[in-house]
Amino acid sequence: MTDEKGQAVRLEIDSELANTTLIAMAVRGLCAMTTLSPVEVNRVELCVVEIVNNAIEHAYGNEKGHKVEVGVSLLQACLMLTISDWGKPMEQGKLGSRDMSVDPDNPAAWLCSGRGLPIVQSLMDSVEYQTVGDKNSFIMSKQIRS
Amino acid sequence: MPFDSKNDAGHTIVSIDETRLDASLSEPLRIYLFDQIDNGSDNLVIDLSQVRFMDSSGLGALVAGLKKMGGAGSMKLASAQPAVMDLFSLTSMDKLFTILPTVTEAIKEK
Numbered sequence: 459m460t461d462e463k464g465q466a467v468r469l470e471i472d473s474e475l476a477n478t479t480l481i482a483m484a485v486r487g488l489c490a491m492t493t494l495s496p497v498e499v500n501r502v503e504l505c506v507v508e509i510v511n512n513a514i515e516h517a518y519g520n521e522k523g524h525k526v527e528v529g530v531s532l533l534q535a536c537l538m539l540t541i542s543d544w545g546k547p548m549e550q551g552k553l554g555s556r557d558m559s560v561d562p563d564n565p566a567a568w569l570c571s572g573r574g575l576p577i578v579q580s581l582m583d584s585v586e587y588q589t590v591g592d593k594n595s596f597i598m599s600k601q602i603r604s
Numbered sequence: 605m606p607f608d609s610k611n612d613a614g615h616t617i618v619s620i621d622e623t624r625l626d627a628s629l630s631e632p633l634r635i636y637l638f639d640q641i642d643n644g645s646d647n648l649v650i651d652l653s654q655v656r657f658m659d660s661s662g663l664g665a666l667v668a669g670l671k672k673m674g675g676a677g678s679m680k681l682a683s684a685q686p687a688v689m690d691l692f693s694l695t696s697m698d699k700l701f702t703i704l705p706t707v708t709e710a711i712k713e714k
Contacts, residue, residue: 475628482624482657500657500687507659511627560696565675570668573660573695580694 464533473514473524473543481528482507485539488530492537493603501581502537502600508574509541509596517545517594536583536602542595553587556580607636609645615711616645625655625662625688633662637669646677649710653683658691670700678702682710 469484471477485506489499510526518524529540556579561567579585582598589595606622606629618640622629640648650666652658670679680702684692692698704710 475626478626478628479624497686497690500690503657504659504687504691507626507657511659511661515627558695560699562699565671568667568671568700570664570671571661573663577660577691577694 464531466529466531469528469530471510471526471528472522473518473520473526473545474522475511475514475520477526478507478510478514481510481526485528485530488532489537491532494537494600498600502539505578505581505598506539506541508578509539509598512548512574512596513541513543513545513594516548517543519546533602535604536599538597538599540595540597542593544592545594547589547594548587548596553579553585605632605636607633609640612707613711615647615649616640617649617651617707617711619651619653620655623654623656625652625658625665627659627661630659630661630665634665634668637665638672641669641672646673648673648677648679649707650679650681651683651707652681652685652688653707655688656685658688660691660695663691663695663697667697667700680704680710680713682707 469481471480482503486499486503489502513526527542531538552575556576558573558576583601584599586597607618607620609616609618673679682704683706684703704713
């Protein structure tokens, strides 16, 4: 699949957490075609894994047998990733907070979950969430040096 | 199970024999750490030398273990690889955990 601006590929896995590695490795390979540094590639991999995990755990409630689709577009100036599911939409207001501060002296406030979205929002250059019909898509991009 | 433990100089060294500590492994790790703590291990060193990738779920399992210690004893991390160190830095978790370059240094660290 190509367009006038770049190249694109679409990947699909069944909604099992163990399958997330397949997406991670594929995205790493595609990132190797770009000028992203090794640290940036690691961070893109982390972001993709976080959003695919969210789709499996929250949209599908950890239920197998559902489709998670990952579109990767290599455009002239950016890498664009679209992670889609056909499950329960993410609640409004989930996107926004990037706060990951922690008080070492207050163990009761140490979070054991919920850091995925703040991490992604901190690392990617843009993030957007949309629901069209029964399809939910998390769209994020990372600028690429030319 | 990709976890193992051994005792060394009053510490319980927990090793993770997986390159990816992600959501598919985070709950088994949390249970393993809780079992170690419930069985009396109060000086844990987590050997992360094999782990090349960690997501927020893996991180959450380690935080859960640290919380369960409840201030009694210690839980230190050793041999964190670059991508793992990056995650700890990004999330400010490097302020919660004592992270040493090697297991030996983690055991010696007071």
